Amino acid sequence: MARLQILRYPDPRLYTVARPVAQVDERIRGLVDDMLETMYEAEGVGLAATQVDVHERVIVIDTADARGSPIVLINPELIEKSDEMMLGDEGCLSVPEIYDKVPRHAHVRVRAQERSGEVREFDAEGLLSVAVQHEMDHLLGKVFVDYLSPLKRSRIKTRMLKKTRDEARA
Numbered sequence: 001m002a003r004l005q006i007l008r009y010p011d012p013r014l015y016t017v018a019r020p021v022a023q024v025d026e027r028i029r030g031l032v033d034d035m036l037e038t039m040y041e042a043e044g045v046g047l048a049a050t051q052v053d054v055h056e057r058v059i060v061i062d063t064a065d066a067r068g069s070p071i072v073l074i075n076p077e078l079i080e081k082s083d084e085m086m087l088g089d090e091g092c093l094s095v096p097e098i099y100d101k102v103p104r105h106a107h108v109r110v111r112a113q114e115r116s117g118e119v120r121e122f123d124a125e126g127l128l129s130v131a132v133q134h135e136m137d138h139l140l141g142k143v144f145v146d147y148l149s150p151l152k153r154s155r156i157k158t159r160m161l162k163k164t165r166d167e168a169r170a
Helices: 026-041 126-139 150-169
Strands: 046-048 058-061 071-081 085-092 095-105 107-113 119-125
Touching: 026 046, 026 058, 026 071, 046 126, 058 126, 071 126, 085 126, 095 126, 095 150, 107 126, 119 126
Parallel strands: none
Antiparallel strands: 046 058, 058 071, 071 107, 085 095, 107 119
16 A cells, blocks of 8 residues: 545646546456555555546545544445535645635435445435535545635635645745
C-alpha cells in the first residue's frame, strides 16, 4: 500500500468529472487500499479518487468512532434523497483547516459496487449521509466550498494558495 498525495483546493484537477469504473479488478482494489491508507493517515472520514488525481468513480468512507469499518463505493449513485435537509459544518482533506455549513439531504439511499465488485444498496443518514454526498460531489468535479458565497470562496482560495507557498518555502 502507498500513501497518495491529496490535491489541495484550488487545484483545477479537483474539478475533473470522474468516469465510471469499467471493471473492479486488482488495480481498482489496490487503489481502494491506497485510498484507505491515505484517508486514515490524514484523519479524514472520506476520500474520493478525484482528490488523489485518479478520475474514476471510487470513494472510501469510514465514519465509525472506532475506525476500521470502511465503506467502499465504486460507481456510486444516489437512488433516493429525502426532502428533509440538514445544515452542518463540513471540512475536506483537499481544503485543510477550513470548515463551513453546507446544506445536505438528511437521508439518502445509495447503490454502488463494493470492493468485491458486488452491487449493494444501503441507507445513510447523519454523518454518513453527509460524507456520501460530499464525496460524490468530488466525483462530479465539485468541492464543498462551491456551495459558499463568492466572497468566502475567494478568501479560502487566497488562504490555500498562501499555505501552499509557505509550505514550499519551508
